[in-house]
Amino acid sequence: MLYDIENHDLLYDALVRRDPAYDGRVYVGVTSTGIFCRLNxxxxxxxxENCRxxxxxxxxxxxGFRxxxxxxxxATAAEADPAVKILVAAFEADPARRWTEADVIALGLDPSTVRRSFKRQFGVTFLEMARLSRLRDGFVTLSDGGRVIDAQLEAGFDSPSGFRSAFARLLGQSPASFTGEEFLKADWIDSPIGALVAVSDRSSLxxxxxxxxxxxxxxxxRLRDATRGGIGIGRFAPTEQIEAELKAYFSGExxxxETPMTYHGSPFTREVWLELRRIPAGATRSYSDLAKAIGRPSATRAVxxxxxxxxxxxxIPCHRVIGADGSLTGYGGGIWRKQKLIELEQAYASQGGEQTHVASGQGTVIRGSAS
Incomplete structure (x- = not known):
């Protein structure tokens, strides 16, 4: 739960003392090395300041931590499940390998069974873990201005085509296509509930x-088609701003x-997004509530x-929208993330903290070039 992780000083003290009471309950990611550890x-x-x-x-x-x-x-977390233990040992022995379901089968394991077991144990599947671990290294190298070949080697890909293929699946284009002159730039932002990709131009997110x-x-x-200026690797000021605001958000501050944003959508879609930003942190709304709020009570499905x-x-807090019966309904980032975001914001509300997003107007760029 997020509220268990918010007391940085308490957890850092436990880390210094190597307190066994936290073993398996809390982990520390070290930003200066990109490594995560048990607290003991x-x-x-x-x-x-380097601990998350x-x-x-x-x-x-x-x-993005290894x-x-x-x-x-x-390996410690995998001890309870023999199949998961086998996969973890195989991954640690060859982290640069491009793992596939065929590799899982070759280990004598059933892919569908271990997929469920691994996700239950770690929150991600084995193949997702392997892919994210490798691509993050390459992404960071490119963001720092490194060459494609350096990014490829850092990510552990023996084959340039394999690296380009994996990178293309994530960002939709080969790293070799970047010129450094693109209108938009994409960069990696870490968060307590998973890494995000932020794309901004010089003035807005x-x-x-x-x-x-x-x-x-x-x-x-769609974003490349809408802007017609390409997407490169790196960051502009709006990415720096949203990263700082996310850090404050997750730390309870x-x-x-207030990061300026460009909304790519129809006038109706933009109206819905603006209404989403008016929902206070700690509150939720149903789709029908939103439809009524924008004066379109019969447009629930469109909302x-x-x-x-x-x-x-x-x-733009679409995670604050739930079903009319109180169910969490769908969320592109995963229901588990939606649950954690709502729980975090309910803590804001109960503590009387900052509860509102910028509503409309201030610092916001609106462009209806894509739907």
Whole structure:
């Protein structure tokens, strides 16, 4: 639960003391090394400002951290399930391998069974973990201005075509296609509930999505078509701003997002998104509530479609929309993330913290070039 992870000082003290009470309950990601560990890891203690704490191994992996080779946090968590233990051992022995279902079968395991077991244990499947672990390294190299070949090797791909293929599935284009002159730039942002890709131009944010969202390549393709200026690797000021605001949001400092945004949608869709931003943190609305709020009470289904078309996660809080019966309904980032975001925001409300997003107008760029 997010509220268990918010007390940074308490958890850092537990890390320094190597408190066994936290073993298996909390993990630490070290931003200076990109490694995550158990809190009783024998390695030298990192600086407190370089530490991020997570409730599960899956959250560490989705945020782009690699498991420590000394305390072996993934292997420890896998001890309870023999099949998961076999996969973890195979991954640690060959992390640069491009793992497939055929490899899983070759280990004498049933892919569908271990898929469920692995996700139950870590929050991600084995193949997702392997892919994200490798691509994150290459993504960071490119973002820092490194060459494609360096990114390929950093990501552990022996084949340039294999790296380009994997990268294309994530961003929808080959890394070799980047010129450095693109109108938009994409970069990786870590969060306690998984890594996100942020895309911005020099003045506004265009997209903020979880890396593992299946619709991400399609959304990026539409964005390229809408802007006609290409998407490169790197960041502009709006990405820096949204990263800082997300950090404040997850650390409990505030739920206000003032990063300028470009909305790619029809006038109706933009109207729905603006209404989403008026929902206070800690509150929820149904689709019919939204339809009534924009003066279109019979447009519930259209409102639901507009909600699902949102390409700026968290800051345009589509996660605050639930079913009329109180059920969480769908969420592109995963129901488990929706649950955690709502729980975090309910803590804001109960503590009397900042509860509102920017509504409309202030710092917002609106462009209706795509639907």
């Amino acid at each position: 890891c024998p390695a030298r203690n990192p600086k407190p 704490f997570f409730a599960t191994v899956g959250e560490c992996i989705e945020s 498991p420590c080779k000394r305390c072996k946090p993934v 265009h997209l903020l999505e979880f890396v593992d969202r299946k619709a991400l390549p399609r959304e990026l393709s 505030g739920a206000r997002f 639901a479609r507009a909600n699902g078309a949102n390409q700026i996660a968290i800051a």
